[in-house]
Amino acid sequence: MYKRDASAFPWNSLVSGYAELGLYEDAIALYFQMEEEGVEPDMYTFPRVLKACGGLGLIQVGEEVHRHVVRSGFANDGFVLNALVDMYAKCGDIVKARKVFDKITFRDSVSWNAMLTGYVRHGLLVEALDIFGQMLQEEYEPDSVAISTMLTSLSSLKPALQIHAWVLRQGFEWNLSIANSLIGVYSNRGKLDRARWLFKHMPERDVVSWNSIISAHSRLPEVLTFFEQMEDAGTVPDSITFVSMLSACAHLGLVKDGQRLYSMMRGKYRINPVMEHYACMVNLYGRAGLIKEAYAVIVETMEFEAGPTVWGALLYACLLHRNVDIGEIAAEKLFELEPDNELNFELLMNIYSNVGRLEDVERVRMMMVERGLDS
Template sequence: MPLSHRSGAFPWNALISGYSELGQHEDALALYFQMEEDGIEPDCFTFPRVLKACGAIGSLPHGEAVHRHLIRCGFAVDPFALNGLIDMYAKCGDIAGARRLFDSIPKRDAVSWNAMLNGYIRHGLFPEAMDICRRMLVACHEPDAVTISSILAGCASARCDLGLHIHGWVLRRGLESAISVANSLITMYSERNQLHSARHIFNSMPEKDLVSWNAILAASRRDHRVVDLFRKMERSGIAPDAITFVSFLSACANLGLVEVGCTVFDEMEDKYGVKPGMEHYGCMVNLLGRAGLIEEAQNLVSTKMPFDGGPTVWGALLYACSVHGNVCIGETAAARLFELEPDNMHNFDLLRKIYRDAGRLEDVERVGKLMKERGLY
């Protein structure tokens, strides 16, 4: 095939990358298959981009089709293609297929190791991840700050000690000053409910960014010092974003800080330029509901929220009604949730609890029959 035709892959590659960057992975794949249909020969840059799109949507059949195509095109041993394949198979759930490809590579680079390591972490296979980590270090492929951050993010919610081992390795290599690593460590210790360690790392950071502040605020969701942290963030000159307010308002709900939470919520848009979204209203309903201010919570949803409430908002209201025994508003919230989540048994159980606590046993039986009709038990 002439070189001019081969070079025709360049604009297609750019478009595929563009779609992927925008999160339009199905469009990226459609463009790739159109490229194949039009007889445009892919180059070494095409397949990694397409495999990334396959992994993003978790489509193993598409990924396998791309794998067969790249073999036909002579890229079976191309390192970029192989690394992309490992990542794709891991993200699509075929971790064994990813490992077979990994083992077939005679000379692995840092990307190969990272793809396999992150694949194991993503699937919760931490002994295998630890083994890969050790072998990676023996092979003299030391992970950089970006890789370490990714590994720690995967370990954050896991009940294992891999993150602690990684932290020790970070300290020995002097990487603790990297902002991305420190942020991931804060999140990891937060998930382990080790606030002291999270705060120590945060306070030791020479520089902090928005992610740093959001991480420590999330970690402090049950600590009264969260208010001081929020004020310090304001004084630091870093503007809070939507994530900041979700963390802070959730903390106010946990700690019963009704006045503080209401004040900050009222100031979100005017003072900080952040328009409250569904999650923020959910936090406020949770805050008011926990404090027993059920009518105020319903008024917020019914008259002040500029969009229809989703399961988060109505679920918080129903839960508050179940705690404080408000039958009338509980019925309203439950009716809305039955429309939004017709198969969520938890909502039915909460309404039954409300009726049971109110002594309305006939209504308890009625809701039970409704659950049976919907096949919920």
């Protein structure tokens, strides 16, 4: 299959090529063939193979390669150790990743970012912030993707402000992914002025930027203006854009605008609706009291079976507008789809209660008892 060679050089070229192209299975297969041929991997082979293991999530193979690393005398090689940290983090063993990281005598930006990204990926934000702080003390530059992901995962504004301050000092504020994340952070914390300022001053914007600012204004009439500006700027809306826009129209009671946007999505932009779009349309009609139209979306328009989000939107609309007949239909569907969801039973009980059908309230309550849902 491959020409035999006593040195690892030609093999490394092939392994590296496969790994860089994302052909991870081929890279790993070639690594095992090297072993069969008696060709010893070197400091260049191991990182590529470990990258392939991380890409496929093959931790057992990665552990075997790790043992081979130790046997071959590369257990202290910085490039190999960086690759091991990355592999363990991607494969889900963040504890082993940290153990390897702690063994690295001379860490570089790759080491730090591998550990930072691993913590962020696993939602360990306290640990990620700790690593981030250490990186700043050591004057290493955190990876922009890791920073963006960390920003969007934060539940508190204070660390986000600290990260933003560092971004400003480094001159990275207009990195596209970081700026988009900052817009999301400030929007989610109700700091719309800051979000708008960032958006206005961005030197470049992509569809994520527009989606972020549109989502930030999903409860405000200005959302329509931002959508128009998005089109005027030549940015093509995507499926996420229309979920945000249709949801905004539903909450703002803009039925005609919602209908227009839905038609535009399907016609002008050739986007086929998914479950979230249908749920938004049901919500749009339902909140406006157009219960029959909302029900018609499900039974006449949808090209696949409606899920809990769609039927749930209809049931909630029936509660708002005291529609018992369609509410019962929606509830029965939800009882099949989510037999253990107490909220659906409670919504139907409230619908009955609002119209004085107390016997039906008791009947649904007994259903909950029988299913072990009555707390």
